[in-house]
Amino acid sequence: MKGAEALLRALEREGVEVVFGHPGGAIMPVYDALYDSRIRHILVRHEQGGVHAATAYARASGRVGVVMATSGPGALNLVTGLADALMDSTPLVAITGNVPRALIGTDAFQEADVTGVTMPITKHNYLVQDVNDLPRVVREAFHIAATGRPGPVLIDIPKDVQLAEFTGSFEVVPDLPGYKPTTKGHPKQIERALDALEKAERPVLMVGGGAQHAHGELLAFAERTGLPVITTLMGLGAFPGNHPLWLGMPGMHGTVAANRALHHADVILAVGLRFDDRVTGKVARFAPHAHTIIHVDIDPAEIGKLVRTHVPIVGDSRLVLREMLKGAKPLRLAAWWRELEEWRTRHPLRWRPKPHLQSQEVIRAFHEATGGRAIVTTGVGQHQMFAAQFFPVTRPRSFLTSGGLGTMGVGLPFAIGAKVARPEELVIDFDGDGSFQMTLQELATLVKYRLDVKVVILNNGYLGMVRQWQDLFHARRYSEVYLADSNPDFAKLAEAYGVQGVKVERKEDLMRGVEAVLAASGPVVAEFKVYQEEGVFPMIPAGGAAEDMIIEHPAEREEVGA
Amino acid sequence: MRHIISVLVQDHPRVLNRITGLFARRGFNLESLAVGTTHVPGLSRISLVVSGDDRTLEQVEKQLNRLIEVLKVTDHAEPHVERELCLVKVHVAGVEERLAVKDIQEAFRARVVDVAQRSLILELTGDSGKIDSFLEALRPYGILEVMRTGAVAMSRGERTLKVREKREAV
Numbered sequence: 241m242k243g244a245e246a247l248l249r250a251l252e253r254e255g256v257e258v259v260f261g262h263p264g265g266a267i268m269p270v271y272d273a274l275y276d277s278r279i280r281h282i283l284v285r286h287e288q289g290g291v292h293a294a295t296a297y298a299r300a301s302g303r304v305g306v307v308m309a310t311s312g313p314g315a316l317n318l319v320t321g322l323a324d325a326l327m328d329s330t331p332l333v334a335i336t337g338n339v340p341r342a343l344i345g346t347d348a349f350q351e352a353d354v355t356g357v358t359m360p361i362t363k364h365n366y367l368v369q370d371v372n373d374l375p376r377v378v379r380e381a382f383h384i385a386a387t388g389r390p391g392p393v394l395i396d397i398p399k400d401v402q403l404a405e406f407t408g409s410f411e412v413v414p415d416l417p418g419y420k421p422t423t424k425g426h427p428k429q430i431e432r433a434l435d436a437l438e439k440a441e442r443p444v445l446m447v448g449g450g451a452q453h454a455h456g457e458l459l460a461f462a463e464r465t466g467l468p469v470i471t472t473l474m475g476l477g478a479f480p481g482n483h484p485l486w487l488g489m490p491g492m493h494g495t496v497a498a499n500r501a502l503h504h505a506d507v508i509l510a511v512g513l514r515f516d517d518r519v520t521g522k523v524a525r526f527a528p529h530a531h532t533i534i535h536v537d538i539d540p541a542e543i544g545k546l547v548r549t550h551v552p553i554v555g556d557s558r559l560v561l562r563e564m565l566k567g568a569k570p571l572r573l574a575a576w577w578r579e580l581e582e583w584r585t586r587h588p589l590r591w592r593p594k595p596h597l598q599s600q601e602v603i604r605a606f607h608e609a610t611g612g613r614a615i616v617t618t619g620v621g622q623h624q625m626f627a628a629q630f631f632p633v634t635r636p637r638s639f640l641t642s643g644g645l646g647t648m649g650v651g652l653p654f655a656i657g658a659k660v661a662r663p664e665e666l667v668i669d670f671d672g673d674g675s676f677q678m679t680l681q682e683l684a685t686l687v688k689y690r691l692d693v694k695v696v697i698l699n700n701g702y703l704g705m706v707r708q709w710q711d712l713f714h715a716r717r718y719s720e721v722y723l724a725d726s727n728p729d730f731a732k733l734a735e736a737y738g739v740q741g742v743k744v745e746r747k748e749d750l751m752r753g754v755e756a757v758l759a760a761s762g763p764v765v766a767e768f769k770v771y772q773e774e775g776v777f778p779m780i781p782a783g784g785a786a787e788d789m790i791i792e793h794p795a796e797r798e799e800v801g802a
Numbered sequence: 803m804r805h806i807i808s809v810l811v812q813d814h815p816r817v818l819n820r821i822t823g824l825f826a827r828r829g830f831n832l833e834s835l836a837v838g839t840t841h842v843p844g845l846s847r848i849s850l851v852v853s854g855d856d857r858t859l860e861q862v863e864k865q866l867n868r869l870i871e872v873l874k875v876t877d878h879a880e881p882h883v884e885r886e887l888c889l890v891k892v893h894v895a896g897v898e899e900r901l902a903v904k905d906i907q908e909a910f911r912a913r914v915v916d917v918a919q920r921s922l923i924l925e926l927t928g929d930s931g932k933i934d935s936f937l938e939a940l941r942p943y944g945i946l947e948v949m950r951t952g953a954v955a956m957s958r959g960e961r962t963l964k965v966r967e968k969r970e971a972v
């Protein structure tokens with residue numbers, strides 16, 4: 241057996257069913273072995289599409305995503321996706337070919353120091369020097385990727401190692417003496433946390449992406465205690481977006497209720513999140529009344545990294561919540577809820593209607609038409625925030641977006657990965673005209689595998705989020721953000737790929753467009769030409785605090801002090 | 803504040819790269835780094851001299867611990883022995899200087915490890931402060947070359963950085 245076959249055997253032993261990738265010279269032995277393997281391969285048109293698809297596959301399914309690429313340029317095209325997966329704690333294994341061992345370090349054709357390049361953007365990486373190490377390395381890589389704080393692991397395999405005769409064993413003993421994630425929370429700290437919550441007058445339960453797998457425990461804990469719940473962008477869906485205890489998303493484009501709740505909270509229970517600056521704003525002014533911050537996270541390095549924590553609980557959010565549930569009591573929060581209710585009803589998410597078609601109403605229309613039952617993916621920009629605001633998801637693993645890295649172009653490949661992982665689900669990619677054009681070649685992948693994905697492009701003819709910042713903070717000097725003069729006809733573009741195209745330009749055609757998208761039997765690219773000058777509000781300016789929240793454009797300004 | 807940290811690692815290729823890369827990427831201030839093998843095959847020990855406030859140091863330790871190949875991290879706050887090795891090549895013009903340098907050598911209990919017509923190589927071990935003063939004392943004679951290893955440290959008494967080797971099938 242050759243190394244390449246041993247690799248695939250090892251992947252099969254990990255239960256891998258699908259691999260995304262793109263072949264090339266230095267990984268050809270693996271692709272040759274793939275020809276006879278039961279592992280399904282999804283051929284993408286660019287490695288970046290592959291790594292994003294594998295990321296979404298992982299996030300939609302809860303399993304480890306796998307992507308393959310050749311050496312040098314192929315492997316380097318994974319860089320953005322690996323960084324994205326690291327930032328959003330996604331379990332991923334990337335397998336790359338490399339030049340033969342004898343050529344490593346000689347600037348050989350298609351050679352790049354991929355383990356060196358990816359060191360800061362992977363949880364761990366390997367350069368396999370001995371063919372007999374392959375099963376151990378694969379076992380370790382999957383274990384590292386999926387346990388503790390999940391993350392991407394890269395395995396770089398020289399071509400001659402792929403071709404070498406394998407004489408080793410698949411019964412492997414991992415060699416990871418330095419890797420022992422703590423999963424069970426410390427009972428004393430859990431006790432302290434419950435105690436603090438019991439004494440709290442204005443407590444808040446704040447949930448991040450690290451609690452997607454703990455949705456059941458979370459719901460039980462919130463319902464038992466009656467705590468108000470807010471979910472970060474990465475936490476959307478971990479708690480049902482239609483639940484009366486839910487206040488929405490906090491942070492830069494969060495709801496008034498969620499941000500005010502944090503601002504006035506005396507005790508914050510933060511679960512599976514890392515206090516990103518888009519959530520906290522200026523850290524020194526974050527949650528100024530919170531005398532107790534309880535932080536539950538599996539990664540000890542996240543605790544105290546940005547925000548001072550009073551009760552640190554290192555552990556798996558699911559196990560910790562399960563323990564907390566044992567001691568949880570209904571809390572007396574009637575007065576607090578009166579305040580929260582007031583903020584929620586006075587400042588719901590809304591938009592000021594214009595004669596033109598608007599992104600928010602498009603998203604809202606899809607939400608109503610689907611009853612919110614869809615897996616939503618997004619690109620990055622205004623449309624992403626509108627989707628987060630106006631398409632509240634009710635189930636975990638149903639809102640797939642690039643949180644930490646803010647990677648434009650993930651929408652379509654994320655939708656591909658999600659559809660491959662959960663083919664029975666309706667998958668909608670809300671995309672921007674800017675974002676979509678970063679990876680649009682993956683339309684070919686949709687066609688090749690007949691993946692029924694609905695791409696909804698909210699075309700405002702601008703890099704809308706940049707334009708919004710220029711509008712508010714750069715004296716409306718719209719430097720290099722105008723796209724409308726050179727955008728393609730998206731419907732025609734889709735048709736060129738053999739994908740059904742839909743175009744909606746007027747408000748009155750909105751419902752017809754939504755129905756056309758949802759009624760189509762296969763993939764669709766629908767372009768909705770939306771109001772160009774729209775802004776995402778509420779907004780807390782970068783580096784600001786909850787008190788600086790603006791809920792409407794300054795021209796129509798209504799500021800909401802916390 | 804200055805801290806000396808010992809790190810026990812698996813001596814895989816690039817593990818040093820991971821550690822220095824971590825310091826560079828996160829903006830931690832690394833003053834010196836010394837590495838060597840241990841009595842356990844496959845394990846190396848690294849001594850790092852780092853400066854920063856308590857919060858930074860806490861992050862340094864936690865981020866080091868996140869590295870898969872790092873087994874243990876200790877910030878030597880407790881009583882410990884700290885040593886650095888220094889080789890210094892000093893210019894000696896004539897007999898008078900030679901004698902003066904010899905006085906300094908004796909005062910610091912340094913050793914002469916190479917003698918040439920117009921230069922000497924001296925070897926000194928000690929903590930960083932002692933080496934600093936030694937070099938200061940030699941400076942007037944003309945230092946030609948200095949090589950310092952960076953500090954290494956070990957806790958006093960029973961405390962060790964030992965790990966039990968245990969492998970479990972995963």
